[in-house]
Amino acid sequence: MRRARRTPPQPLNAMPELPEVETVRRGLAPVMEGRRIARVELRRDGLRWPFPPGMAGRLAGARVGALGRRSKYLLAGLDTGETLIVHLGMSGRLLVSGGGAARANPARFHHAHPAAEPHDHVVIDLDDGSRVTFNDPRRFGAMDLVATAALAAHPLLARLGPEPLGNRFSPETLRARLAGRRTPLKAALLDQRVVAGLGNIYVCEALWRAGLSPRRLARSVGPARAIRLHDAIRAVLADAIAAGGASLRDYRQADGELGYFQHRFAVYDRAGAPCPRPECTGTVHRIVQAGRSSFHCPSCQR
DNA sequence: CTTGGGTCCTGTGCGC
DNA sequence: TGCGCACAGGACCCAA
Numbered sequence: 001m002r003r004a005r006r007t008p009p010q011p012l013n014a015m016p017e018l019p020e021v022e023t024v025r026r027g028l029a030p031v032m033e034g035r036r037i038a039r040v041e042l043r044r045d046g047l048r049w050p051f052p053p054g055m056a057g058r059l060a061g062a063r064v065g066a067l068g069r070r071s072k073y074l075l076a077g078l079d080t081g082e083t084l085i086v087h088l089g090m091s092g093r094l095l096v097s098g099g100g101a102a103r104a105n106p107a108r109f110h111h112a113h114p115a116a117e118p119h120d121h122v123v124i125d126l127d128d129g130s131r132v133t134f135n136d137p138r139r140f141g142a143m144d145l146v147a148t149a150a151l152a153a154h155p156l157l158a159r160l161g162p163e164p165l166g167n168r169f170s171p172e173t174l175r176a177r178l179a180g181r182r183t184p185l186k187a188a189l190l191d192q193r194v195v196a197g198l199g200n201i202y203v204c205e206a207l208w209r210a211g212l213s214p215r216r217l218a219r220s221v222g223p224a225r226a227i228r229l230h231d232a233i234r235a236v237l238a239d240a241i242a243a244g245g246a247s248l249r250d251y252r253q254a255d256g257e258l259g260y261f262q263h264r265f266a267v268y269d270r271a272g273a274p275c276p277r278p279e280c281t282g283t284v285h286r287i288v289q290a291g292r293s294s295f296h297c298p299s300c301q302r
Numbered sequence: 303c304t305t306g307g308g309t310c311c312t313g314t315g316c317g318c
Numbered sequence: 319t320g321c322g323c324a325c326a327g328g329a330c331c332c333a334a
Binding site: 190 | 325326327328329330
């Protein structure tokens with residue numbers, strides 16, 4: 001008889017950017033949607049910020065409607081008229097145990113739920129016996145609970161740029177938001193007001209796909225380069241989400257839990273490696289911009 | 303308004 | 319082999 005195992009340690013580069021959050025959303029939706037929250041245990045006062053007053057009591061008894069996503073934020077709509085906002089920060093994970101996962105493979109679940117682990121900060125029990133645990137060693141994550149009618153005005157969401165995979169994100173809107181900015185393109189794309197959901201990894205990857213240097217000034221992106229960049233952003237995110245879905249199934253079969261996908265990057269964290277672009281003989285370089293690593297190929301990214 | 307730098311937090315991995 | 323420290327990241331905050 002085996003004890004239920006926890007998710008193995010995640011690789012350092014499995015940062016939750018938009019594709020990872022979308023992967024978590026897709027895995028969590030069948031667990032949470034339509035379920036009533038039976039009980040919520042807060043094992044500390046907050047994460048990055050204090051939890052809102054009475055959050056556990058306000059969640060208890062609520063039924064979860066649609067599980068959505070905006071940028072890197074998970075949004076759980078509730079029948080109480082409130083929405084739970086969850087941000088994974090850089091090390092946050094949502095682990096599923098019990099419920100359908102346990103019934104589907106009882107041999108792997110000697111106990112209904114694994115014992116609490118360090119950094120298990122929030123435990124959400126649902127009315128079918130399943131449990132969603134928020135674990136976040138670095139506590140850069142966040143949770144808030146706000147009136148759904150006021151969601152769009154929430155300070156974390158109000159100023160976000162367009163969803164990169166949505167209909168309102170076009171080469172023209174991208175160029176308009178980059179216009180006039182004297183900051184390097186790398187920094188501009190990390191600004192969530194320009195386009196929402198990109199982090200350091202996918203900015204590096206999108207710039208490589210577009211053949212644009214991270215050092216190029218944002219305002220120098222004209223219509224032609226905006227098309228290349230727009231297409232590259234969409235393609236790299238779509239590829240990452242597609243890869244994430246596959247590994248999500250693996251995680252569920254192995255542990256009944258949700259995890260991030262592992263993905264092979266073209267340039268991110270690959271300093272010194274040959275540029276993977278066909279017919280490019282360049283080498284991936286690491287530079288530091290605004291205190292962050294940028295990985296790029298100086299030969300084919302201009 | 304724009305831009306850049308500091309800060310939080312802890313596990314990992316490197317160098318000595 | 320063991321210890322210590324730099325590093326990683328998102329988003330807020332503040333200063334210029």
